[in-house]
Amino acid sequence: MAVNLNECLISGTVVGDPMFSGEGDGSWGFVQVHTTYPQMDSGGQYKDVDQIVQCVSDMDRHTNTLRKYVKNGKALTLSTYYRTWEADGVQNHGLFIRKLTFASANFGQENNYNN
Numbered sequence: 001m002a003v004n005l006n007e008c009l010i011s012g013t014v015v016g017d018p019m020f021s022g023e024g025d026g027s028w029g030f031v032q033v034h035t036t037y038p039q040m041d042s043g044g045q046y047k048d049v050d051q052i053v054q055c056v057s058d059m060d061r062h063t064n065t066l067r068k069y070v071k072n073g074k075a076l077t078l079s080t081y082y083r084t085w086e087a088d089g090v091q092n093h094g095l096f097i098r099k100l101t102f103a104s105a106n107f108g109q110e111n112n113y114n115n
Contacts, residue, residue: 008095010035010053011077011103018066029057029066031097033078055080057097065100075103 012035021028033055036048055078057063070076080095 006081007098008080008082009077010055010080010095012036012053012075014070014072014074014076015052016072018070020063020067025060027060027063029063029097031055031057031066031070031078033076053095055097056094059097062097062100069102070100077101077103 010033012033015032015034018029018031020030031054033053035051035053037051038046039049040046057066077100078095078097079099079101081098082093083096084091084093086092
């Protein structure tokens with residue numbers, strides 16, 4: 001039997017304030033995180049490439065944490081897993097939050113990554 005691992009770590013700075021669908025138990029949260037990844041250019045040098053990643057919260061405790069503590073400019077690391085689901089006959093996919101870890105970098109500072 002093969003080993004299965006479905007985990008992705010996203011570390012960066014929150015872009016804009018999180019958005020929410022619904023209120024109370026069963027609500028979902030959506031947060032965008034600005035991160036980078038290395039990519040080799042035509043000269044053979046690696047450069048950081050900007051990437052905005054949207055992550056989803058469907059667990060009440062994570063959605064409540066997003067509501068209370070996560071704002072634009074907050075530095076954090078998200079442990080996520082990839083998941084698919086169907087809604088209204090449409091197949092969707094996304095990175096779902098398993099764990100949030102807060103960082104002190106950029107705490108309380110605004111950034112210029114708003115879309």
